[in-house]
Amino acid sequence: MEKVLNINLKVWRQANPEVAGRFEEYKVETSPDSSFLEMFDVLNEQLINSGQEPVAFDHDCREGICGMCSMVINGRPHGPKKAVTTCQLHMRSFNDGDTVVVEPWRADAFPVIKDLTVNRSSFDKIIASGGYISVNTGNAVDANSMLIPKDDADTAFEAATCIGCGACVSACKNASAMLFVGAKVTQLATLPQGKAEREKRVVAMVNAMDAEGFGACSNTGACAAECPKGIPLSVIATLNKEYTKAKMKGF
Amino acid sequence: MKFLSFLFTSSIGRKLVMGATGLFLVSFLLVHCGINACVFVNDGGETFNAAADFMSENFFIRVAEIGLFLGLLWHVFQGLYLWLTNSKKRKAKYDKASGNENSKWYSRSMGLLGTLILIFLVLHLKHFWVVSRFTDHITSGDETLFQEMIEVFENPWVVLIYVLGCISLAYHLLHGFWSAFHTLGIDHKTYTPIIKSIGTAFSIVIPLIFALMPIAMHLGWIS
Structure with missing residues (x-):
């Protein structure tokens, strides 16, 4: 049986x-x-x-x-x-x-x-604030016309596997969304198409994240440990770096 | 200076302040520990008193002391503010908590550990800093700072509080040292493991040397 x-x-x-x-x-x-x-x-x-x-x-x-x-x-x-x-x-x-x-x-x-359903539109608002590329990319160009180092492609792809489920927020003692925002910022800022708007994007996304009521990161690593896609904690270091650089440039 | 307002208003800005002031305080710990370790020469405090005199009379050290207190206060108040605001981001708590499955307890307890260190620090400043700077107890030549240490550490309760303070400091540093670099945006496949190793060694060695002073003096190993 x-x-x-x-x-x-x-x-x-x-x-x-x-x-x-x-x-x-x-x-x-x-x-x-x-x-x-x-x-x-x-x-x-x-x-x-x-x-x-x-x-x-x-x-x-x-x-x-x-x-x-x-x-x-x-x-x-x-x-x-x-x-x-x-x-x-x-x-x-x-x-x-x-x-x-x-x-x-x-x-x-x-x-x-x-019951078990929660409203995650706060994530949508963060994406709407800048988690995209605002240029018309046109037709697909020849793969070799834009050279991207393998390491950069891998970093961007790893960050892009984020499915935006919110497990990072639910695991974090501070209910911080920095793994999610870090993944989006890392994915876009690592590739040439996303670099053009990197400063404007990171400042807008962090402002939206703060406005939506998420907490501040304290690097416990709970988010990365619970992430179903294995997004590494290093995306938060990248987010911190991108944000600080943008702020120092006056964005 | 308006562009620096993010250090007070944004989540990442506030964390940046915690990391930068934290590393500044780490540099102070190194100097403080180095000077105090002179008591282990065990020459009746001669070497230690000479070092302490240099620190109290040097103009640059006196100026740096003001910076140290400003850095400490910024770290304390920003930390308390973050602890308070972060704890309000999840009003409905989980029924079943399993934080140990995904993170270390001390990484989740930085606010508590910091508060314990602060309580210790108030007592510590009262014992030595206030006595040497705001009374003529030491400057008048009645007693050296070394003799003051021997006297203070006669009390076993004081020794216990100092040791507990050092343990809190050790765990605070065990997360804080590496975390500060991460917050400042440093993540590197070669350097980050080195930073983590140095951080672990620092968090064990420095508080251990500090804790050994009251213990050694209380037990009469140093006199």
Whole structure:
């Protein structure tokens, strides 16, 4: 017979941003091969069948690239595994009879919408403030007409793997968004296309980050340790450097 | 000077101040530790008193002292402000905290460790700085600074507080030394590991030398 795991869930339930939330306890029978979100699908079917309100949670691609899923599982954003999103976490990472506490991202800049879903439009506002290149790039040019050293391409690509999920903010004791902003600034400032606007961009993005109510970084490294894409802490040093240079130039 | 206002208004500017003043205070620790280590010569305080006299009479050292206090106050107040504001960015707390899974406790406790050091510092300044600068106890030749140290460290409670102060300093430096460079934008695949190693050595050796002074004097190893 196929192995079955009995999981005791303690899930944050909150009807809307205005009311106080509370934890509810549920029991779910699940396959070890099921993903964490599929386990939640089973829970929601149980809840619907018994006439209760299903748990609201964010999800989209379910293949670890969209950055929508956002659960703090036993105190860890995206659960106990390294460099894995909630949707790619499987129930085989848990034992039969485990009690699993599931909470939403917690930060004043990410207010709860309902249950486990939070409003992450503060990230959108940071991107809208300058996280792009405002030139018409036209047709793709010949690859050899713009020489980019391999190291720079690798640094930019590594930073560009950020999916903007917000795990960094949820892990940080200061609810700081500097790993996210650092990743975007590093990605754009390392490549020739992004260099033209680097000063204006970094100042605008840091201003937006501060205005949205994120905290200041204290280099604990929790963000990089919990990042599902393994964005390194060094992007924050790059952000600090880019910002200070821009400020000294009068931007 | 308007372009420098970011040091007071932006998150990165404020952190920059913490890193720069922190490294400035690290340079002071090195000098302070070097001078004080003269007590280990164990010549009845002759070498140490000569060094202390030089420090108290040299014009440039006196000017640097003003800079030191300004740097210290900036570090303290900016630090307390950041601690207070950062702690307000997550009003709804997690039910289950697991910070130890992703970071070191001392890196998350810089505000607390700094406050413990500050409390120690108030006592420490009262013991030696106030006595030597604002009373004629030392200058009148009644007693040397070395004799004052021997006297102060007769009290076992004072020795205990000094040792606890040094332990707080060690953990504060263990995160702060490397963190200051990172905040100043320095991250390099060759130099950062070197900075981290120097930081670890500094955080162990300097507080250890400091802590050994009250212990050695209390136990009569130095007299």
